[in-house]
Amino acid sequence: MNTPAPPARSGPPDSVLVVGASAAGLSTAEALRRKGYGGQITVLGDEIHPPYDRPPLSKQVLSGAWEPERTRLRDAGALAALDAEFLLGEAATALDVPALTVHTASGRSLRAGAVVIATGVRARRLPGQDGLAGVHGLRSLEDSLALRQELTPGRRLVVVGEGVLGSEAAATARKLGAEVTLAGPLASPMALQLGPVVSGLLGRLHAENGVRLRLGTAVAGLEGAQGRVTGVRLQDGETLPADVVVVSIGGVPATGWLEGSELTLDNGVVCDSRCRAAEGVYAVGDVARWHHSGLGRSLRLENRTNATEQAAAVAEAILGSDRPYTPVPYFWTDQFDARIQVHGTVRPDAHCEVVEGDLDGRRFVLRCSGEGNQGAATAVVGWNMPKQVRLHREQAFASQLPTPA
Template sequence: MTHLVVVGASLAGLRAVEAVRRDGFDGEVTLVGAEEHLPYDRPPLSKEYLAAEECPDPRYREEETFAGDLDVELLLGTPASALDTAARTVTVGDRTVSYDGLVIATGAHARTLPGTEHLEGVHTVRTLDDAIALRAALRGGARRLTVVGAGFIGSEVAAVGRKLGLEVTILEALETPLARAVGERMGRALTHLHRRHGTEVRTGVAVEEVLSADGRVTGVRLGDGTEVDTDVLVVGIGARPATDWLEGSGLTIDDGVVADETLAAADGVYVAGDVARWPNALFSDVAGGTMRLEHWTSAADQGGRAARHAVDPAAAKPYETVPYFWSDWYDGRVQFVGIAPDDGDEQIEVVAGDDAQGGPFTAIYRAGDRIVGALAVDMPAEVMKYRRLIGARKTWGDALELAEQRRAQRAAKAQQAAQQAGEQRGEGA
């Protein structure tokens, strides 16, 4: 094993490089990236990067770190265009790069509305260049922001728009936003967050046509004929795995690169991050099939695992994880761990707070007799405790017991705080 090639210079790719160097791998390492930018942090692009008065630097490492401590050859600005698993080569521009081990971490591309690619004022948020352009648009005199898609990216952008003082409308095709991600009841609860902060949310609507004048977006026409005027249109309708370059490679492509439980897609080829589809054994008895995650924590973990397996296949072990993601909306935080079964609201129980007005609250999800998920809004101390239960395959009864313990702890803490406040008032008198 003398040469590891990592295709994809984002979080998963960076963690792949760092992991093998940390473990003492002294062979060649090449990192290929489609963008000219050094690896950077994507989650803030739809949140802090848009909202901050001054642009924060999202780069993970300086260029000197790659050339020095990591001893990595960087091939940035040109995407990989082909993979030959028989010859063990990757084509990058006019160059053919040979590998002994390969990690595919090419991520995903934002989905767009057909016909809007060259229309000024229409944006997606996936890359740093996307965020730079949207940041300028939101601060360029715009008064109205329309977001197509009430998913987490769209919701984050909507929240930033309100913070900047824009009139914000979200258009969502589903009757309940985020129902597929967190369930119907919790989707309704999260929608309350938007409306509470003055964001208009229209559900069960489809964009029929994007309206424009002189090459610039002016609004959208919905399926019922209604028109929504806008200055900036953000499309947040999901992402598709970046797999086009793998056509003819012999790898199995099915909404991502399909891999086995060790993240192996072929001999010497491993996958990580948003492009990876693999069987997560932790949920095989309750969900079955394979899963593909678009989460920061999964990408970071998978990148290191995939690279270690690539340089030492004999030591490869099954990879399982409890999915975790967070999303910042307005002045609060939404956190989710695990999975949300498709069994309906009866499989969800709110164990802290009140979801009727959007929070704060914590809800847990069951599948059979197991706890498999937890959602928290503005209760950051709660969700990770349930993540540990999910990872340990604990029962629903265990989860309810923890919920009762946490309820008692919060009550005791509140009582203590009230007592201290009373004593201070007494001293003041």
């Protein structure tokens, strides 16, 4: 979707309603104030907590290194300085697009001059998961704290899902002394995000640290007895014994409350290149699927960096800017002693070569290009070389990076 820009407004809206007190939602409010917006800002969130950071949930919070308060994105003073109204513990239930009005579970009707959707994603669930004790997701602060209570040394944990979140949870749990098995249909951890070379190396790192890899076979379901999980059943018939299970099989954009709203919903809120879903309605963060004009296709990114960068773009659009949002995708992950950073997208057909460091030393930068791209870089991947990977990013994507103000 790449609709023409709407007719020019006479000025910015008198009020902005942000639905979702997430990192993306908070960053939108902050970007509006930073850019001089003086109108009313309301932030509506279905959780009772002030905005908090989610990447630490599978690492610092799960390990016990951080207490929950440390995940807060801003202290009370900083939130007060925003001069925004925070309505927490209040879920949105519907959006009237023509009226720019959001209805809530308690019966409120909130109208604004512009609405920003920042409701993120919900965790996918396995059949039979509900009602079984010992089965955990890892999307909220409560999820992380509940799982932390169960990860005592020697307990048998099966992590279902070999993506970013599942791999991080497996690494953290192993460091806590749990007996960890990582299960999923792909051949190696984070294979879709990293490609075969780096994901294969990550698999070896997990195995060296005592994680059992049961990959290459999909999970069929869960086994239980007397209301508690006892194992994870694979499609080949094997059952992996488990005292605790983490289900990390991806997220579903939280758009159920938008059904019937006239917005286009297709793996997220479908937006144009300005992150606009309809006149006066924008989407930001994990829930937003927007047209990336640089790549020529729709894109939805689930990572912390995009939440902040897209929020700035949405704030500019609300204030009248007419520039497309064309970021170089970026994410990072910390597992055991490895920090892995990915700029761009590692495509399935990628040809990757080491441009600095070496694989055996586990300090390297890879430059990846896809077939048919005449050598153009599609990704730069770094393993424990943060400074060097940034330099190679600047070289590989020089024409796509924003010009400093």
